[in-house]
Amino acid sequence: MRLLHFATNRLWDRMDGTFGFVPEDPPDRLWLGTVKVGVSADPLIDGKCSPPDVSGFDDFAGPAGRDGAAMDVLAGWFAVARARDALPLLYVHGFDYDFGEACARAGNLCDWLEASGELRLEPLAFTWPSNGITGSSAYKDDQKDCAASGPALARLIHAIGKAAAGHAGRKPAYLAHSMGARATRFAMEALAIGAEALPERLFGQAIVIAGDDDTDVLTPPRAPLRPIAEIADWVTLGVYPGDATLAVISEKVENRKPRLGADGPGTVPHPDDRIYVVDYAYAVSAKPEAIGTTEWNYVAHQYYRNDPRVRKDLVQALSGVAPELVAGRHWGKPDPAVGLSEKAGRLYVV
Template identity: 30%
Template structure:
């Protein structure tokens, strides 16, 4: 008995601890805190992006502005006006020390609290005035602070040339690379809130673009499954879903899909088989592959995509932001206009299947045709 109590840690445990340390080190780039949410004077002539927020994070106590990593059972609503730098610097989208520079940094220049009614009224007007006539909802992933999710969405919105109002659904991620299990629990707590938001935003006359990253993609699929089980098939079909590097067990994804109605537009899944963070996620959980790391050239993956109403796109040719090769969202945002404009790559590929984004980022190669020679 004493011998068993003194067992040395397993090799697997040591490997996982080392991998977690690597993840922590990869996440050590400077990150914004609540000070980045304090409004500054609006730079003269600056472009401003208004980001709407619906969140299950608990509000910070006054006079602080923003939201914490703690959960709230009530959804909070807010808007932030964010100035766009004319010459973005390599120091990321936010300032960390010294004086913020409006020429280089994304800065909050205004904010205001909303309730559900005013939130829907404002986003409704913004959508009606938008050429695309569709709201865009972004659900962030694991290890995100509120401030960085907000500023990132402003950056993505600007660089993608989006004309629709960006809406951030922020769930209470702990914002720490070693809080994976806690983040999974907080994401689960936010399923119904996200489902309710999708219903609230459903325009009935158009579509809702629903984009998500990493663990946020699991949350998104859970919300869609919740809607399907409620009988909200029309709302589900009005959502154009894009899952970026989804941290979803492949079998769990099949179960989520099985609850959905036949989809008019395939779900787009952006994958990279070299994604180290998803490899670690698999080790931490079921040991089964993660959806965001599938190999599109595997005939089984192609077969599953065709039968599951899914459009899998390999984006591993795009540069990643970190050594974990998990965040290619930034570069994907840059290519958004080319990929999704009328007649563009994504719009023209309307069928399920497996595709590879070419090295220039301006076309999709049909893996099925490549494998069959057609």
């Protein structure tokens, strides 16, 4: 079993000790604690998750200027990471996950990334109130609740910044998958307008991969995702043009709007921004399927966990290697003679 720390703004039923499918009131209220997740050796199968042990009740500040119990949970996360010589990883899941599924995915992702033996990870799952149900109406509900959860994620990031000040181990990393990109967008907007200063360079690497969000995240004047570069040494936007799940979402739900994780950002970042678009078109081994023949949780949308070459690439990035120095990556070289040529300003993984 793996001990996993969590933070959530899901509505908590104190009577039966479970977390629901809608945000708390207010939606930025946070509950913190731990669960135990069964180890899984197979990226296609998640382990089981124990009932939650809630010990942080949105009480980040305690009496007489001391830290509250919620801060103690974060300190415990850092302490376990330090004892294991592990990288603390804040993980944000996508759509269609209930609380237990989200925690299991976070823990098992670390199992699969650790399989190379090159890196240990200590996860903290931020689980926003996804319904854990497949379907277009449930998807729209998830979009709404995900956006409403941005301020809660922003509060958590601020709290992690304060907890990290007393942490002598590795600098934490950030990884958001699928609709976790949308949660990240709204968290960055909340951070940008908040009264507190941004926790500069809190994370070593921040990765937003297979992002189920619009492509305007770096487009002026709003550029809602750009503040993430202020809180991380490097930012990776992982894209895969053959992502069948994002193709279904674009076609069936989003009125053919392009998706960040398939098309990349509409505004290409400059390397000086420390934001890098990493294209996994050459690396993903799963063959794309035609729209209508796929499932919501199709393997090609989950390449960050189930493709060995992609996992190897992510382990290097999370280990602190600068994005352009990760082995097997090269800058795109456009070729007008090729119909589907590489794009300038992207790193390609081979």
